[in-house]
Amino acid sequence: MHIEQLQLTNYRNYEKLDISFDDKVNVIIGENAQGKTNLMEAIYLLAFTKSHRTPREKELIGWDKEYAKIEGRITKRNHSIPLEIIISSKGKKAKLNRLEQKRLSDYIGAMNVVMFAPEDLTLVKGPPQTRRRFIDMELGQIQPRYIYHLGQYQKILKQRNHLLKQMQRNRTTDFTMLEVLSEQMIEHASTLLERRFVFMDLLRKWAKPIHHGISRELENLEIRYSATIEVSEDADMEKIGTIYRDKFKEVQEKEVERGTTLIGPHRDDLIFYVNGKDVQTYGSQGQQRTTALSIKLAEIELIYGEIGEYPILLLDDVLSELDDFRQSHLLNTIQGRVQTFVSTTSVDGIHHDTLKQAELFRVIDGSVDN
Numbered sequence: 001m002h003i004e005q006l007q008l009t010n011y012r013n014y015e016k017l018d019i020s021f022d023d024k025v026n027v028i029i030g031e032n033a034q035g036k037t038n039l040m041e042a043i044y045l046l047a048f049t050k051s052h053r054t055p056r057e058k059e060l061i062g063w064d065k066e067y068a069k070i071e072g073r074i075t076k077r078n079h080s081i082p083l084e085i086i087i088s089s090k091g092k093k094a095k096l097n098r099l100e101q102k103r104l105s106d107y108i109g110a111m112n113v114v115m116f117a118p119e120d121l122t123l124v125k126g127p128p129q130t131r132r133r134f135i136d137m138e139l140g141q142i143q144p145r146y147i148y149h150l151g152q153y154q155k156i157l158k159q160r161n162h163l164l165k166q167m168q169r170n171r172t173t174d175f176t177m178l179e180v181l182s183e184q185m186i187e188h189a190s191t192l193l194e195r196r197f198v199f200m201d202l203l204r205k206w207a208k209p210i211h212h213g214i215s216r217e218l219e220n221l222e223i224r225y226s227a228t229i230e231v232s233e234d235a236d237m238e239k240i241g242t243i244y245r246d247k248f249k250e251v252q253e254k255e256v257e258r259g260t261t262l263i264g265p266h267r268d269d270l271i272f273y274v275n276g277k278d279v280q281t282y283g284s285q286g287q288q289r290t291t292a293l294s295i296k297l298a299e300i301e302l303i304y305g306e307i308g309e310y311p312i313l314l315l316d317d318v319l320s321e322l323d324d325f326r327q328s329h330l331l332n333t334i335q336g337r338v339q340t341f342v343s344t345t346s347v348d349g350i351h352h353d354t355l356k357q358a359e360l361f362r363v364i365d366g367s368v369d370n
């Protein structure tokens, strides 16, 4: 799949932009603070309806403007699909094929994007929510139904936490209402966990050989899913539900004492091991970087395996940070099959093979020349 055209209106420092892209490699070049990341962010937002940088949507609207509009046209399975997002103080609208989609799960998944940005190093180093967000975003784009379950789960979790706080204050020992909410939560928690286990299987399948290759066959990557319940990854939803039910019973008094939900997918994590050692604790910068890159490259293959189309790859300010060997690896993976966007302040650190096949776009203060 590739994005043919992008139009921005009042988006960050782009008042008006209408631009067409190459279906192979696009290099976005410019000095600092000119709008390179803003452009990448707009492409990302068109796929996920969310920015990768901020949860505050107001920041995306150009200063002194009422609204921001992002329009794009992608080609997928030889079909041309128009996409549109409008953000204003009233909220956000997402249109697919010119029709407004009320539920995000009906919109997300139409356009598939994999982004690799400097902050992706935090995938390994950062707090658990970074890794949970990664799983949720990736699963969401290959299985839109996952987003529905996640939304429902989060809604019930909020209610449950609210109730637990009340019970904590009132020192209640009547668990009837809590059990009703636990039951509702278990339904979605088991679906989320079962889907995450299938995803883990695919992620390992692709990430392991990629990591082995990037590390010049010196390193062996293992990824462990760490859940709040003891469960085998091949358990079905019913089994997972039963384990959650028992565990909720076991911890309910403790939950009231603490005033919060102690188990569930919102507390799970991923642990990466290289040659048997936890990379987050013991890995060098290089090993953490290789792990993050392997995961990103694995995602490209995983999406292709699931939907039969390669996603669009956004490399924001990271290519020149990879050494020649890692860059070559990345290029071998892409091999002209994946539409790629590279943003950089200088072409110096970029492999000449990448530049040979690339179209160059020069960004200066919110306008683009090519």
Ligand SMILES: Nc1ncnc2c1ncn2[C@@H]1O[C@H](COP(=O)(O)OP(=O)(O)OP(=O)(O)O)[C@@H](O)[C@H]1O
Residues within 6 Å of the ligand: 011, 012, 013, 014, 030, 031, 032, 033, 034, 035, 036, 037, 038, 039, 058, 059, 060, 061, 062, 063, 317, 345
């Ligand atoms: N809502 C907004 N309205 C107008 N301008 C904005 C808005 N948000 C950010 N900007 C401007 O966008 C510019 C930053 O653009 P961007 O983050 O894309 O930089 P960049 O070209 O990627 O630079 P770097 O190489 O430093 O990462 C800044 O000049 C900033 O003031």
